[in-house]
Amino acid sequence: MSGATELVCVVDDDQSVRRGLGRLLKSAGYAAETFSSAEDYLAREIFEGPICLVLDVRMPGLKGPALQEALEKRGACEQIVFLTGHGDVPTAARAMKRGAVDFLTKPFDDEELILAVKRALERAEEQLRSRTERREARRRIEKLTPREFEVLHFVVKGLLNKQIAAEMHTAEKTIKVHRGRVMQKLGVTSVADLVRISQRAGVSPARGPA
Amino acid sequence: MKNLAAPSGLAGARSHSKTDWSRNQFFDWPLAAIALSVSLAYFLGAKIGFALTLRPHPVSVLWPPNSILLAALLLTPVRIWWVILLAALPAHLAAQLQSNVPPTMILCWFISNSCEALIGAGCVRYLIDRPVRFDRLRNVGIFCFFAAFLGPFLSSFLDAAFVVINHWGQDSYWQVWRIRFTSNVLTALTLVPFVVSWSAEGIAWLGKIRRSRFLEAGLLLLGLLSVNTIAFYKFAPPADSALLYLPLPFLIWAAVRFGSRGASAAICTVGFLAIWSAGHGYGPFSTRSAEENALSIQMFLIVMSVPLMLLAAVIEERSKGETTLREREERISLAAESADLAFWTINFERKESWMSDNGRAIFNFGPDEPLSRELFLSRVHPEDRNAVDEAIESARASSQTFEFEYRLLRPDGETRWLISRGRYGYNDRGGIRELIGVAIDVTAQVKANLQLRLQREEMAHMSRVWSMGELTASLAHELNQPLSAIASNVAAGSRFLTQGSLEAKMFEELLADVAADARRASDIIHGIHDFVRKREGTRRLVNLNEIIREVLRLLHSDLLGRATSVETQLDPSLPSVDADPVQLQQVLLNLLMNSLEAMQSTPEDKRSVVISTTCEASSTVTVSLRDYGSGLPEEDMDKVFTHFYSTKPNGMGMGLTIVRSIIEEHGGKLWAENVDGGARFSFRLPVTAKNETGEIV
Numbered sequence: 001m002s003g004a005t006e007l008v009c010v011v012d013d014d015q016s017v018r019r020g021l022g023r024l025l026k027s028a029g030y031a032a033e034t035f036s037s038a039e040d041y042l043a044r045e046i047f048e049g050p051i052c053l054v055l056d057v058r059m060p061g062l063k064g065p066a067l068q069e070a071l072e073k074r075g076a077c078e079q080i081v082f083l084t085g086h087g088d089v090p091t092a093a094r095a096m097k098r099g100a101v102d103f104l105t106k107p108f109d110d111e112e113l114i115l116a117v118k119r120a121l122e123r124a125e126e127q128l129r130s131r132t133e134r135r136e137a138r139r140r141i142e143k144l145t146p147r148e149f150e151v152l153h154f155v156v157k158g159l160l161n162k163q164i165a166a167e168m169h170t171a172e173k174t175i176k177v178h179r180g181r182v183m184q185k186l187g188v189t190s191v192a193d194l195v196r197i198s199q200r201a202g203v204s205p206a207r208g209p210a
Numbered sequence: 211m212k213n214l215a216a217p218s219g220l221a222g223a224r225s226h227s228k229t230d231w232s233r234n235q236f237f238d239w240p241l242a243a244i245a246l247s248v249s250l251a252y253f254l255g256a257k258i259g260f261a262l263t264l265r266p267h268p269v270s271v272l273w274p275p276n277s278i279l280l281a282a283l284l285l286t287p288v289r290i291w292w293v294i295l296l297a298a299l300p301a302h303l304a305a306q307l308q309s310n311v312p313p314t315m316i317l318c319w320f321i322s323n324s325c326e327a328l329i330g331a332g333c334v335r336y337l338i339d340r341p342v343r344f345d346r347l348r349n350v351g352i353f354c355f356f357a358a359f360l361g362p363f364l365s366s367f368l369d370a371a372f373v374v375i376n377h378w379g380q381d382s383y384w385q386v387w388r389i390r391f392t393s394n395v396l397t398a399l400t401l402v403p404f405v406v407s408w409s410a411e412g413i414a415w416l417g418k419i420r421r422s423r424f425l426e427a428g429l430l431l432l433g434l435l436s437v438n439t440i441a442f443y444k445f446a447p448p449a450d451s452a453l454l455y456l457p458l459p460f461l462i463w464a465a466v467r468f469g470s471r472g473a474s475a476a477i478c479t480v481g482f483l484a485i486w487s488a489g490h491g492y493g494p495f496s497t498r499s500a501e502e503n504a505l506s507i508q509m510f511l512i513v514m515s516v517p518l519m520l521l522a523a524v525i526e527e528r529s530k531g532e533t534t535l536r537e538r539e540e541r542i543s544l545a546a547e548s549a550d551l552a553f554w555t556i557n558f559e560r561k562e563s564w565m566s567d568n569g570r571a572i573f574n575f576g577p578d579e580p581l582s583r584e585l586f587l588s589r590v591h592p593e594d595r596n597a598v599d600e601a602i603e604s605a606r607a608s609s610q611t612f613e614f615e616y617r618l619l620r621p622d623g624e625t626r627w628l629i630s631r632g633r634y635g636y637n638d639r640g641g642i643r644e645l646i647g648v649a650i651d652v653t654a655q656v657k658a659n660l661q662l663r664l665q666r667e668e669m670a671h672m673s674r675v676w677s678m679g680e681l682t683a684s685l686a687h688e689l690n691q692p693l694s695a696i697a698s699n700v701a702a703g704s705r706f707l708t709q710g711s712l713e714a715k716m717f718e719e720l721l722a723d724v725a726a727d728a729r730r731a732s733d734i735i736h737g738i739h740d741f742v743r744k745r746e747g748t749r750r751l752v753n754l755n756e757i758i759r760e761v762l763r764l765l766h767s768d769l770l771g772r773a774t775s776v777e778t779q780l781d782p783s784l785p786s787v788d789a790d791p792v793q794l795q796q797v798l799l800n801l802l803m804n805s806l807e808a809m810q811s812t813p814e815d816k817r818s819v820v821i822s823t824t825c826e827a828s829s830t831v832t833v834s835l836r837d838y839g840s841g842l843p844e845e846d847m848d849k850v851f852t853h854f855y856s857t858k859p860n861g862m863g864m865g866l867t868i869v870r871s872i873i874e875e876h877g878g879k880l881w882a883e884n885v886d887g888g889a890r891f892s893f894r895l896p897v898t899a900k901n902e903t904g905e906i907v
Contacts, residue, residue: 014691016727020698023720027705058687058770083694106687107694110701 005049006121010034011041012056012083017106021054021113028114038067046076050124052101052117057084057091068098077128079120083108130200137201140186148185151178155191156198241290244282245297251278252298256305262485271485271504273393275302276323277401280357283331284342284406291331295324311378318372326365326394330357341410344403344470345526350519357402362394389501392508399515400481403474426467434460434476438483442493454494454510461514465522473522477515484511550651556581557644559637572628572651574620583645591617591625598630606634606642615652627656666871671742673868674796677803678742684768689734692727699724737764740792751786752794754823754833754895761798762821772806773814779822787831787895793872800865801835801891808839808889825897834892841884869893 008030010021018034025032035041037059071078082095082103092103101123102116144152147168154164161179165172188194239247255274263270275298282294299320306316333356334342338349370387373379381389437456457480464476488495488503495507543566546553552569556562563581570577573589583602590598594616605612611633618626632647678685699720706712737760762769762776769776802819809817820836873880878895 014695016695016723016730017691017698019723020695020702020727023702023716024698024705027702027709058767106690107697110698110705113698 006031006051006125007047007049008032008052008054008117008121009041009044009078010054011036011038011059012054013037013059014056017056024110024113025054025117028117030117038070042070042074046074048076050121050128051076051078052120052124053078053080054113054117055080055082057082057095077124077131079124079127081113081116081120134200134202137186137197140197141201141203143185144182148178148182151175152182152186152194152198153203155179155182156195156203241293244286244290245293248278248282248294249297249301251282252301253305256301260305260309262482262489271393271488271507272397272400272481274397274401275305276326276394277397278405279323279327280330280361280398281402281405281409283327284334284357284402285410287340288335291328298324312376315372315376315378318376319369322365322369322372325368326361329364330361330398333357333360342406343410344407344474344519345523345530347520347523347527350470350523353403354399354516354519358395358398362391362398366391366394389504392505392512396481396508396511399512399519400474400477403470403519404478407471407474427472430460430463430468430472430476431479434464434479435483438480442484442487442495458514461518462521465518466525469526470519470522473518477511477518480514481507481511552649552651553647554581554649555644555646556583559643569649572626572649573618574622589618589620591619593617602632605632609634609636626651626653628652666875670793670796670868670872673800673865675742677796677799677865678738680803681764681768684765684771685734685738687767687771688764689731692731692734695727696724696731699727741795749788749790752789752791753784753786754794754831755780755782755784757791757794758798758821758823758833761795761802764795764799765802768806772809772817774806774809774817774819777818777820779820781823781825784823784825784831785828785897787876787897789876789895790872793876797869797872797893798833798835800869804865804891805835805837805839805889808837808841811840812838826894829897830894831897832892832894834890836885836888836890838888841887841889842882844884 008025010018010025010032012018012021012034013036015036018036022032022034033044035044038055041053080095080100082092082100084091084103084105095103101120104113104116141149141152150168151164154167159167161172161175165175168175183189183194186194186197188197252275255278259270259273259275262272279294279298282298283291286294302320302323303316306319307313334353337352337356342349342353344350344353366387369390370383373381373386374383379386434457437460441453441456457476461473461476461480464472468475484493484495484507487493488507490496495503495510497503498506542553545551546566547568550568550572552566552572554563554565554569565573565575565581569575570579573586575581575585579585587595587599598614598616601612601614611631613629613631615627615629618628620626628649629652630647630649632645634642635644635646637643703712703717703720706717758778758780762778802821805819809819816838818838820834822834822836824832824834826832870880873893873895876895878893880891880893882889882891884890
């Protein structure tokens with residue numbers, strides 16, 4: 001838990017449910033905001049930290065794939081906990097398929113909800129962290145010259161300096177220099193780290209950067 | 211001959227005769243038969259006339275041919291009078307040519323005789339609708355004046371002129387006029403009623419007469435012949451002229467017992483015998499000159515026959531009136547019995563009262579118990595007594611007909627429902643003369659209506675339970691909203707308490723929210739309970755806009771689940787209607803569910819219901835629900851509202867039937883129509899709806 005760096009957003013068209021949920025989340029120490037519709041939520045400025053969306057399945061306006069699409073487009077990092085009325089199994093199944101963290105039936109147990117929110121936030125945080133790492137790795141790889149990138153490509157592929165020199169029709173010594181510069185630019189000291197950062201940035205051993 | 215005659219006479223005459231008794235009428239005969247019989251009768255009449263001539267007097271005392279002609283004209287349609295006149299001419303010539311009268315004189319006589327018949331028949335037929343009968347005072351009066359007096363009076367001027375011009379006989383103009391006039395008056399008075407009344411209806415009626423009547427007629431005839439023999443044949447001359455009164459009792463007997471037919475036959479008999487006796491030198495009319503004798507007989511017979519015919523007409527008129535009255539009374543009492551009607555009258559002047567037998571049975575009055583307003587009111591159910599008394603009182607004050615429905619509590623403890631109608635009758639001085647009325651026992655109908663109502667309510671109840679079943683998921687969701695809000699709030703509160711970070715203001719708000727949600731949950735349960743529980747219809751003033759909002763609240767979650775949007779176009783100044791709010795909720799719920807189900811295969815973004823209310827001229831309110839569903843099958847448009855009709859695979863087909871019965875019970879109308887891309891159901895309710903039957907229960 002990192003205090004104000006996380007956010008829980010409750011979206012429910014029922015005012016009293018909204019207010020109750022808001023209070024419950026606050027009592028569990030979360031920063032909670034409430035919205036009466038998905039549109040209202042989308043109108044909010046993007047929050048950079050991990051977000052958990054607590055969403056009622058039955059709600060007028062935007063929902064389902066349309067909402068999912070809109071969320072992805074904004075690039076924020078939400079994880080969704082769905083709430084539903086009694087016995088709405090097909091809706092629950094569809095929601096889980098779309099990647100919901102959890103699916104709770106009203107009236108729900110408070111502990112259960114808080115736990116679900118916690119899980120969602122963790123997942124959001126994790127997602128956020130991996131996204132940051134990938135962005136960082138890419139930023140570094142983008143600094144390489146085309147020739148250095150070519151060398152990186154062969155190194156990740158597992159070729160020796162000599163083999164790389166043969167492939168690139170140049171001297172082994174030159175490869176050594178390139179390789180040293182790549183290590184330096186990417187800020188790694190071992191080949192293992194080099195491979196990891198390449199993977200994180202999505203550089204496949206077979207092809208160039210995606 | 212027959213074929214030739216049929217189209218003009220027969221067919222024409224038939225169209226006039228509608229009633230059954232006219233089947234055998236004289237004028238229904240073929241034209242040729244009519245002509246032949248007129249001819250024959252005319253000839254025979256002339257022969258009789260010659261026989262009754264007092265020699266050497268030149269004019270017959272009684273000249274039948276003129277009367278035969280007059281009677282024939284009275285019996286036939288005006289259209290064929292020319293046939294009658296043409297048929298009489300050869301008979302006239304044949305009869306007259308046997309005597310030594312010049313042909314011009316014969317023709318002149320025919321002309322004057324025809325004129326007499328035409329004047330008489332024309333006037334009578336103008337004033338009396340066919341058939342001419344002697345059973346009414348008016349008819350007899352018209353006949354006596356126009357046919358028996360005016361016809362001979364006018365035509366005799368012509369006849370006397372012809373005689374003088376042709377130099378026939380030695381009498382002066384006025385002598386001829388006088389002799390012909392009296393002779394023809396007598397003939398018309400005695401013979402025409404006889405011929406007309408005996409031939410007008412054929413002889414079919416004879417078959418329906420009882421034997422005792424024949425016996426009586428025989429006795430009468432016998433008596434008449436005996437006294438006539440005594441009066442005109444045996445004792446004279448110079449017998450006492452008082453003997454002339456002898457036939458009178460028998461003539462009156464004939465008139466009283468046998469009507470115009472009997473009277474005319476009796477007069478004819480007396481006349482014939484009197485003239486025959488005088489002609490043969492017997493009786494009181496044979497003592498002086500032929501001319502004086504003839505005049506005496508004529509005066510005697512004329513004076514006898516006119517009052518007798520009038521008497522017969524009066525008697526027949528009265529007995530016919532009595533028959534009509536009796537028939538009417540029989541019809542009324544038959545109607546009273548078959549319809550459970552009670553007829554009654556109270557005459558205040560004569561202090562009399564009457565009530566039909568089954569009326570007394572309905573009210574449980576004794577057979578001779580005198581009726582009074584107090585007695586009647588004592589039978590009326592105590593709860594209705596004041597209202598009934600007031601209705602009678604206001605009818606008396608306003609002299610109008612009163613009608614009211616009330617219950618009767620009989621001494622045997624049975625309650626009956628009745629409708630009474632009555633009015634006060636007033637005498638010439640404006641005082642109250644009588645109170646007459648009729649009461650209908652409608653207990654059976656009221657009970658049947660009650661039963662029907664119960665059945666309808668039972669069915670409506672079943673339907674409500676069923677629709678609640680349909681809505682369980684929605685209702686659970688609706689109930690879960692406040693419950694989960696309460697649970698969240700309570701959990702939050704206890705957490706804050708544990709953490710010791712509870713602010714008083716926030717806790718206050720939290721508790722207020724919990725209380726509001728608890729109320730909300732209980733409201734929902736109340737709503738369901740009210741909707742589903744068995745109940746008697748209670749009506750009050752309700753606003754349809756409110757009912758629509760309530761139903762939309764109830765269906766809120768269902769609408770979300772079905773991704774259907776509802777647009778309302780409610781008239782803000784909608785007047786209230788007098789109705790059962792739960793039943794109207796049911797109507798709207800059923801119609802809305804119907805619309806939702808019709809839109810199951812409609813794409814989600816098109817699923818929408820538009821509910822609108824409008825008011826027409828402050829007298830009716832119309833509610834319409836328009837959906838974008840599959841619409842109604844055009845050929846089954848009328849069947850939509852009938853029992854167990856359903857286009858839906860899982861529908862019970864009862865919803866719309868119940869909707870219609872509820873709307874109709876409220877005095878409204880329900881209809882459905884297809885509109886562009888969907889269907890529209892509408893119902894209209896009267897703004898000041900006051901149910902007529904609803905007050906009974």
